[in-house]
Amino acid sequence: MAGLKTRLGLLQKERGLPPAAPASAPATHAAPASSSVKRLADRLRDLRAPSAAPPRAARAVPSAEEMAERLGGVAIAPGLVQVERRVPLDGRHGKQPLAALRDAVDLPDAPTAAPHGWLFLDTETSGLSGGTGTVAFLLGLARVEEQELVVRQFMLTAFAGEPALFEAAKSWFDEAEAFVSFNGKAFDLPLLATRARLNGRAVALDKPHLDLLHATRRAFASRWDDCRLATAERRLIRFEREHDLPGALVPEVWFAFVQRGEIARIPAVLEHNHWDLVSLAALLPILHAVHQAPGAWESDILAVARSFLRSGDGLRAYRLLAEHEAMLTPDGLRELAWLYRRRGDWQQACALWSRLAAEGCVESIERLAKYHEHVTGDFVAALEYANRLGDAHEARRARLLRRLRD
């Protein structure tokens, strides 16, 4: 019922008469367009609730040139401002040295690319639905060039600047070998593809894409309350922002700018996006380190190892689990035992299985039974283990008894 009520609302009894007109306005020359507008608006108001939106101020929206000056950037086309900042790689972001950006990265879901081939990206948008009505009014890109992390932001000061945005960003997109983002696979890239198509621009978006949200979730979802970029920034990079504009407010700030020319908080939007990009970049070497030494980062060792298994790197998975044996959960130990067995290292496998069996792990007991039956031929030991198993294993026990008799 609420939907109907808001749609119809209270009736405003407006009779469609114009307000007291100045004496000189001749009735016969009433502009038909304006009187018919009032009629239509009346009809609509009679059927719907009056708008709760604030009255529109008459301020004009600043031009790209004006905004460029305010933001320390360049107006590269009507409606489009470009702002560039260079962050030296010999400094730190929070506790993370940025020099690590020069190193190769070895993540299970990363396409192997030299560091200078990565393009970091993050957008600010007018909404979260991702449909054709959502606009990415700020496109933030960053990449490593020699000694610096170059951050380039493209901001629309008018919708008309959108085609130019794609023209201006084209070179960086073309030159990239792979994209890095945080939730960009599901959101930012599809949105950019949509906007490009709507503006009739072809952009090279079909490239390998590393979405750090996945790696972050994998390693930390079981330990953190949430896996947002802000959380990773705080806990891994140890970077604290000051006076940051909350992401949820960004769309409103943009609407206020476009509709009413309110510019006060626009610099804060760019700042917010700038930090998002730098943190995204800094996160990359950190996640690499997490995957090298998950224990040191208090991450989910088993999850990390499994990601290597899934990508086909069984050796890596094994090494990781073996190194961190002391920190493994029973699940982790079982996985490690299995990997030992795959490598043919029965001694280590059995050692683990025995440990687990002592704690009552049914799967391990079964493996020991199998091992003794088929590998060592020690049927007595096999039966000892088999006897600790439930009814489902009756066949095995019967078979062992037979073999013992013969």
Add this chain to the structure above:
Amino acid sequence: MSRPAEKISTPDDPVARLAERLSSKYRSRITGELVVPPRNGRYADLPADLDRRLQQALAARGIQRLYSHQAEAWRLAREGRHFVVVTPTASGKTLCYNLPVLQSAMQAQAKALYLFPTKALSQDQVAEILELNQAGDLGVKAFTFDGDTPGDARKAVRTRGDIVVSNPDMLHQGILPHHTKWAQFFENLRYVVIDEMHTYRGVFGSHVANVIRRLRRVCRFYGAEPLFIFASATIANPAELAGALLEEEVTAITESGAPAGEKRLLLWNPPVINPDLGIRASARSQTTRIARAAVKTRLKTILFAQSRLMVEVLTKYLKDVFDRDPRKPARVFAYRGGYLPTERRATEQKLRKGDIDCVIATSALELGVDIGALDVCVLNGYPGTIAATWQRLGRAGRRNRTALGVLVASSAPLDQYIVRNPEFFLGASPEHARIDPDQLLILLDHVRCAAFELPFNAGEKFGRENLLELLEYLAEQGIIHREGERWHWIADSYPANSVSLRSVAEGNFVVVDITDGRQDIIAEVDFSSAPMTIYEGAIYMVQANPYQVEKLDWEGRKAFVRRTRADYYTDAIDYTKLKILDDFARDSAPGAECARGEVHVVRRIAGYKKIRYYTHENVGYGNINLPDQEMHTTAVWWQIEPEVLERAFPSRQQALDGFLGAAYALHHVAALRTMSEPHDLGRAVGDGDARWFATVDASGRGQIRGDDGKVITVDSQGRFRPAVFLYDNYPGGVGLSAPLYEQRHDVVQAAQTLVDACDCRFGCPSCVGPILASDEERGYSPKAAALRVLELFHGRAQD
């Protein structure tokens, strides 16, 4: 096309034999008979340019030549002309569109979009295409795309589907607002097929017309101009409706070339059992009698009822006769909205296999889902329109055998009119389907959605209102932003989610069975039916199994029910109050006035009656506490000056009864004359100043209630100025009031004729409404009172 029945001796045809038996045994109840002679097929050769693989596929399915209408469809498609096919069920309608579409898909990589009103029909259609595909190894990929399509499958449908089968709701909410993801599909879109076109009428049709506007707008963006092919059941104006939906000229193919067996139709009026009160035996009693006779002779039978409640009642009675033994498979099944989709699919399948002897359904089974061939169709009550009557009757019929249809009239005025004037029905053309795509609220909703999809450019056209003004209105609301000559979407909302294509859909209710600690969902109820069917205390039936509603969670949209052994069913009572807000036009006659304008309507469900099965006694009453349903709409009303009224009637009570009776007659006549669906118009009697509204109490006597719903005496009112209201039953109106007002004189006159010519003495459900107290008890005749009121409305000088 039809002729009155002759005695034809058909020894081997069991249906014909049944028809003969019924005709002779119940001669006095049959007011009209009609025979539609069998029709020979008219054929055409397969088109010369038909792809050889398609030819093979058809041959594999036993098709060596086309029906004339299928060949005509092929020709029009090749010529690039939009068309609508209007032929009966089982006439091979789908080949009319499948052939051109498959041809283009195979030869030109062209894509097609199929729209069906329900998911069941969509799935049927894909199955059909897949069969053809396999038969000829065509390599064409067809997929359904709707709310049930899993996330990972969606991309495959978008990029690899040649034919995408969906529904208007999904197109509106899930496809158009994400059209860039479908870029490849739209660029190659050559055909749009819209089946069951006749369902796109009224409010729903007005919404769909706008979705089509948005679809074509998006197609234009990708440089596509698809050809539209419609398929429809019989209505009076198929080309006109298609043209209104598409805003282009559409050619109609109306002659079917498919052969058809003979059809016999009987018009059946239940016998009078109380002449004084004009009471007839119930339609239900007749329907069950006919159904029993048909099922006993092993004929496959379908019954149509007007309400879900009646479906359950009929099912119960027939199951009592035929499904006594729980060890044997059931022969009788019910089918209606509210049953879970899986159940309905299962019933459809059983019907196709011939495992069901008798199915009882609401209009839910009127649409084209394939349910195999049936022999006998009985309509329990007039469906409300000629078109719907023929659609339902069309469910019975085989190629080489007679089919029998029986229309059993209830005591409702329209039913009685139809059954007593058989020439009217038999000679009548089906109704016109009307839509109003420029209804202001509807249009605005879709302009909003369209603005989300693509920015509007100055000079664009969308609908027939001034688009610029609509855009300015939306800009004022802060939703779109004008920049130069373009209007861009600038909100963080997703407008399609708040627009429902059907009338007020505020979220369905689910019915949860909590018997024995369960938590099973057994049915769904839509928002507008909920207050009348699942209030606390209501008996709710599923496949004739009764459950009682223990608790209704209005906000959570859940009704908790428990199996019950109650021997009664429940029927809710509702009141409608109106307040006049504004009048646009007025017409005075001596002592009376008719006007049209805006009104505010409040509908309250007050309580319910408990009615025992079989005896139909009223065995109790219960209260209902549910929120009122309000809306603001347009109406026509009639009033009489208080002084004139006082002179014409000895008491206010009589005047009130007269108004109630007049309202009843006017309502039914008005629906007939505006050719609208009966529930599109609502009626009420109340005070023009909204100080009171009128209802009829248990003894048939009129009474008035104040704002709080409490009964007040008529004489306690100062000025007594009752009014009869007929209002558009949709917020903002659906354009019925204006034409009704134009015809006001004819409508009043026709109502007078209806009442005057009625056979009853003092009043009956066929003219002024049911009365239960006799004339002697009351001292006057409600019928005469109604006539007096109508005369005064007409403005004739008093005697």
